[in-house]
Amino acid sequence: xxxxxxxxxxxxxxxxxxxxxxxxxxxxxxxxxxxxxxxxxxxxxxxxxxxxxxxxxxxxxxxxxxxxxxxxxxxxxxxxxxxxxxxxxxxxxxxxxxxxxxxxxxxxxxxxxxxxxxxxxxxxxxxxxxxxxxxxxxxxxxxxxxxxxxxxxxxxxxxxxxxxxxxxxxxxxxxxxxxxxxxxxxxxxxxxxxxxxxxxxxxxxxxxxxxxxxxxxxxxxxxxxxxxxxxxxxxxxxxxxxxxxxxxxxxxxxxxxxxxxxxxxxxxxxxxxxxxxxxxxxxxxxxxxxxxxxxxxxxxxxxxxxxxxxxxxxxxxxxxxxxxxxxxxxxxxxxxxxxxxxxxxxxxxxxxxxxxxxxxxxxxxxxxxxxxxxxxxxxxxxxxxxxxxxxxxxxxxxxxxxxxxxxxxxxxxxxxxxxxxxxxxxxxxxxxxxxxxxxxxxxxxxxxxxxxxxxxxxxxxxxxxxxxxxxxxxxxxxxxxxxxxxxxxxxxxxxxxxxxxxxxxxxxxxxxxxxxxxxxxxxxxxxxxxxxxxxxxxxxxxxxxxxxxxxxxxxxxxxxxxxxxxxxxxxxxxxxxxxxxxxxxxxxxxxxxxxxxxxxxxxxxxxxxxxxxxxxxxxxxxxxxxxxxxxxxxxxxxxxxxxxxxxxxxxxxxxxxxxxxxxxxxxx
Amino acid sequence: xxxxxxxxxxxxxxxxxxxxxxxxxxxxxxxxxxxxxxxxxxxxxxxxxxxxxxxxxxxxxxxxxxxxxxxxxxxxxxxxxxxxxxxxxxxxxxxxxxxxxxxxxxxxxxxxxxxxxxxxxxxxxxxxxxxxxxxxxxxxxxxxxxxxxxxxxxxxxxxxxxxxxxxxxxxxxxxxxxxxxxx
Numbered sequence: 001x002x003x004x005x006x007x008x009x010x011x012x013x014x015x016x017x018x019x020x021x022x023x024x025x026x027x028x029x030x031x032x033x034x035x036x037x038x039x040x041x042x043x044x045x046x047x048x049x050x051x052x053x054x055x056x057x058x059x060x061x062x063x064x065x066x067x068x069x070x071x072x073x074x075x076x077x078x079x080x081x082x083x084x085x086x087x088x089x090x091x092x093x094x095x096x097x098x099x100x101x102x103x104x105x106x107x108x109x110x111x112x113x114x115x116x117x118x119x120x121x122x123x124x125x126x127x128x129x130x131x132x133x134x135x136x137x138x139x140x141x142x143x144x145x146x147x148x149x150x151x152x153x154x155x156x157x158x159x160x161x162x163x164x165x166x167x168x169x170x171x172x173x174x175x176x177x178x179x180x181x182x183x184x185x186x187x188x189x190x191x192x193x194x195x196x197x198x199x200x201x202x203x204x205x206x207x208x209x210x211x212x213x214x215x216x217x218x219x220x221x222x223x224x225x226x227x228x229x230x231x232x233x234x235x236x237x238x239x240x241x242x243x244x245x246x247x248x249x250x251x252x253x254x255x256x257x258x259x260x261x262x263x264x265x266x267x268x269x270x271x272x273x274x275x276x277x278x279x280x281x282x283x284x285x286x287x288x289x290x291x292x293x294x295x296x297x298x299x300x301x302x303x304x305x306x307x308x309x310x311x312x313x314x315x316x317x318x319x320x321x322x323x324x325x326x327x328x329x330x331x332x333x334x335x336x337x338x339x340x341x342x343x344x345x346x347x348x349x350x351x352x353x354x355x356x357x358x359x360x361x362x363x364x365x366x367x368x369x370x371x372x373x374x375x376x377x378x379x380x381x382x383x384x385x386x387x388x389x390x391x392x393x394x395x396x397x398x399x400x401x402x403x404x405x406x407x408x409x410x411x412x413x414x415x416x417x418x419x420x421x422x423x424x425x426x427x428x429x430x431x432x433x434x435x436x437x438x439x440x441x442x443x444x445x446x447x448x449x450x451x452x453x454x455x456x457x458x459x460x461x462x463x464x465x466x467x468x469x470x471x472x473x474x475x476x477x478x479x480x481x482x483x484x485x486x487x488x489x490x491x492x493x494x495x496x497x498x499x500x501x502x503x504x505x506x507x508x509x510x511x512x513x514x515x516x517x518x519x520x521x522x523x524x525x526x527x528x529x530x531x532x533x534x535x536x537x538x539x540x541x542x543x544x545x546x547x548x549x550x551x552x553x554x555x556x557x558x559x560x561x562x563x564x565x566x567x568x569x570x571x572x573x574x575x576x577x578x579x580x581x582x583x584x585x586x587x588x589x590x591x592x593x594x595x596x597x598x599x600x601x602x603x604x605x606x607x608x609x610x611x612x613x614x615x616x617x618x619x620x621x622x623x624x625x626x627x628x629x630x631x632x633x634x635x636x637x638x639x640x641x642x643x644x645x646x647x648x649x650x651x652x653x654x655x656x657x658x659x660x661x662x663x664x665x666x667x668x
Numbered sequence: 669x670x671x672x673x674x675x676x677x678x679x680x681x682x683x684x685x686x687x688x689x690x691x692x693x694x695x696x697x698x699x700x701x702x703x704x705x706x707x708x709x710x711x712x713x714x715x716x717x718x719x720x721x722x723x724x725x726x727x728x729x730x731x732x733x734x735x736x737x738x739x740x741x742x743x744x745x746x747x748x749x750x751x752x753x754x755x756x757x758x759x760x761x762x763x764x765x766x767x768x769x770x771x772x773x774x775x776x777x778x779x780x781x782x783x784x785x786x787x788x789x790x791x792x793x794x795x796x797x798x799x800x801x802x803x804x805x806x807x808x809x810x811x812x813x814x815x816x817x818x819x820x821x822x823x824x825x826x827x828x829x830x831x832x833x834x835x836x837x838x839x840x841x842x843x844x845x846x847x848x849x850x851x
Contacts, residue, residue: 011847012848015842015845019837019841022837022838022841023838025833025834026834043836076686258751269759273758274759274767276764276820277758279815279816280775281775282846283811283812284779287811331807346686346687352795353796353801355804386807387808388783388786
C-alpha cells in the first residue's frame with residue numbers, strides 16, 4: 001500500500017520534471033533542444049510503452065469490475081418460504097447442482113413413503129402394516145409409474161440416452177407424478193393440472209421473488225460486477241452514525257488506459273491531434289484520483305409519521321428529512337430508509353438520490369402499511385465523491401420510534417369447549433343451578449332459594465320441587481402460539497406468514513372471549529419463554545396488547561434473522577406446568593410439521609381440551625408444496641379423528657367464514 | 669373504532685399493492701449518456717470509414733446497455749467503441765477541435781451511463797434522483813471541458829511545430845504522469 005503510494009509520488013515527480021523540461025525545450029529551442037538527440041527512436045519507444053501500458057489498463061478494467069454497496073429492496077416485506085420448500089431445495093440440489101445423489105433420493109423416498117402410508121391408512125381405515133404392504137405391492141394407485149416409485153421400479157419412459165445423460169430430470173418428473181398419485185388417492189382438490197406452469201406467473205407480482213431464490217439474493221448479481229455489503233466491519237464514528245468501510249468503486253478504472261493508448265498512437269503516427277485527445281483521459285484520471293472521503297458524520301435525520309397511533313395493517317405516511325450539518329458539500333448522496341422487515345411500502349419511495357450543500361436539507365415521503373411492534377429503523381446513507389470513484393456507506397439511527405399496538409377488536413364470536421372455571425360467565429355447562437335456560441326439575445332440598453321453587457307443582461300436588469337452570473360459567477382459555485421457525489411460512493413469499501396471521505386472529509379471539517367474560521391468557525413455545533396467565537379486566541387487555549406487539553417470542557421477524565440467545569422452551573414443561581387444571585387451550589399453528597400435533601395431543605390427554613386455529617400456508621406451485629399440502633391435510637384429519645377441534649383457516653378467507661364452517665362441522 | 673370502519677380500512681389496504689421497485693438505470697443520466705454518445709459518434713465517425721462501425725456500434729451497444737440489458741458491462745463496451753472511433757478518426761486526420769469534443773462526449777457517456785446503472789441498482793427508477801444526476805453529469809462535463817481547454821491551450825500556444833527532442837520529453841512526461849494517476 002505504502003510502497004504503491006511512494007512509487008506513484010516518485011513517478012509523478014519525475015513526470016512533472018520531464019514535462020517542465022519538455023516545455024522549456026519548446027520555448028528555448030536554440031541552446032537546449034539542439035542538445036537533445038534529434039532522432040525518432042525515443043519517441044517511438046515512448047509511444048509503444050504508452051500503448052502497452054494502456055492495454056494493461058484495459059485488462060485491469062476488464063478483470064476488476066466496478067464495486068458498489070448492495071442495497072436491499074426495503075419496499076418489500078421479508079420473504080418467507082412456502083411449506084415444502086425443503087423438498088424443492090433437495091430436488092434442486094439433486095437435479096441442477098448434482099449433489100448428494102443417494103442421500104437425497106433416500107430422504108425423498110422416505111418422506112413420500114410416510115405421506116403415502118398416512119394417506120392409505122386414512123382412506124382405507126387399515127393398519128399401518130396393511131398400508132405398507134399395499135405400498136410395496138403397488139396396488140394403491142392406478143398409475144404404474146407412481147406405483148413403481150416405492151416398489152423398486154425405474155423411472156418411466158427412460159430411453160438409453162436419458163438414462164445416462166438426463167436421468168435426474170426424469171427423476172424429478174417421477175417424483176412429481178408420484179406426488180400427484182398420492183394427491184389423487186387423498187382426493188385432494190388442486191392437483192398437477194393446476195400447479196403446472198404457474199410458477200412463472202406467480203413470481204411476477206412478488207417483485208421477482210420466486211420460490212427458489214433465497215431471501216438474501218433477490219436480485220441476480222450481474223456478471224462482471226461485484227457487490228459488497230459493509231455491515232460486518234462497521235464502526236461508530238459519531239452519535240447514532242456507524243461507518244462501514246470505504247469502497248473504491250472503480251467507476252473510472254480504465255480512463256488512464258485510454259489516455260495512454262491515445263498517447264501511444266499519437267506518438268507512433270506523429271499525429272498531434274490524437275496525442276492531444278489524451279488530455280481528456282489524463283484530466284478524468286486526475287479527477288478520479290483527487291476524490292475525497294465524503295463526510296457523512298454530520299447528517300441529521302428526522303422522521304415524521306402522519307399517524308402516531310396506527311393499528312396494524314393501516315397505512316402511515318412517513319416523511320424523512322435529512323440535513324447536512326457538516327461544512328462541506330455532499331456531491332452524491334443516496335439515502336435509503338431501511339423500513340422494518342414486516343412493513344410494505346405502498347406509495348412513494350423510501351429512497352432518495354440528491355446532493356446536499358452545507359446546511360441544506362432534503363425530504364422524501366412514502367406510505368407504508370405498518371405492522372405490530374415497537375420499531376426503530378436506521379437510515380442507510382451512501383455518499384460518493386464528485387467523480388463517483390469513492391463510496392462511503394453509513395448507517396444513521398434516528399431517535400424516533402414507531403409503536404404500533406393491535407387494538408383487540410371483537411369481530412367474530414369464538415366458540416370454546418365445555419370445560420369451564422369456577423367463575424360465572426357465558427359458557428353453558430351441564431350443571432344445574434341459577435341461570436337463564438331451563439335445565440331440570442328436582443326434589444326440593446333444604447336451603448334452595450324460594451324463587452326457584454316450582455310453586456305451580458306445589459299447588460297441584462303439594463310436593464316441593466326446585467327448578468334448576470343451566471349454570472353458566474366462564475371458560476379459562478390460554479391462547480398458545482406455535483412460534484418456532486416452522487411457523488414462518490406463507491403461500492407466497494411476500495404474504496403475511498402464518499405467525500402474523502395467528503397473532504392477528506388471536507387479537508380477535510382475545511377480544512371476543514374477554515367480552516364474554518372468559519378468562520384469557522397468552523403463551524407461546526419458542527426459544528423465548530412467553531406466558532401471560534388467564535385473567536380479565538382492562539389492565540389485562542392492555543398487557544395482552546403490549547405482549548402481542550412487543551414480545552420477542554411473537555415477533556414478526558423470523559428467528560433465524562434475530563440473535564435471541566436462548567435454549568428451546570419445551571411447551572410440555574413450560575406451558576403445561578402453568579396451566580391450571582380446568583384451563584383449555586386454543587392453539588395457533590400452521591400445522592406444517594408433526595411436532596405441533598404431538599403437543600396438541602399431549603395437552604388434550606392431560607385434560608386441557610384443545611382447539612387448533614390453523615392458518616393454511618400451503619401452496620401448490622411446486623412438487624414440494626403439493627406434498628406439504630397433502631401432509632398437512634392428513635395431519636388435520638388425524639387430529640380431528642383424535643377429537644381435537646381444528647379450524648382450518650384458508651389464507652384468502654376471513655377467519656369468521658372458517659369459524660362458521662367449523663361450527664357446522666361440530667354441530668353434526 | 670367500529671367494525672365497519674375497520675372493514676373499510678382493510679379493503680383500502682387490500683387494493684394498495686406494494687410499489688413497483690424498478691431497478692432500471694436512472695432515466696435522466698441514461699438520456700444524458702445517450703446524447704453524449706451520439707455527439708461523440710457524430711463528431712468522429714463521419715470522418716473516417718473505419719470509425720463508422722465503431723462509433724455507431726458504440727452508441728447502439730451503449731443504448732442496449734442502458735435501455736435493454738441494463739448492465740454496466742454493455743455500457744463500458746459501448747464507450748470503448750466510441751473511444752476507438754475517436755482514435756481511428758484522429759488517425760485519419762480529423763480536426764483537433766472535433767476530436768476533443770468527441771472524446772469529451774465518449775467520456776461523459778461512459779460516466780453518465782455507469783452513474784445511471786449504479787443509481788438504478790441502489791435506488792431504482794421509482795425514486796427521485798434528478799438533483800443527484802444533474803449535479804454529477806454537469807460536474808463531469810465541466811471537468812472534461814477544463815481538461816480539453818488546457819490541452820488545447822498548450823497545443824495552440826505551441827503552434828504545432830515541436831522539435832523532436834522536446835516532443836520526446838513531453839511524451840515521456842505524459843507516460844509518467846498517466847502511470848502515476850492511474851486508478
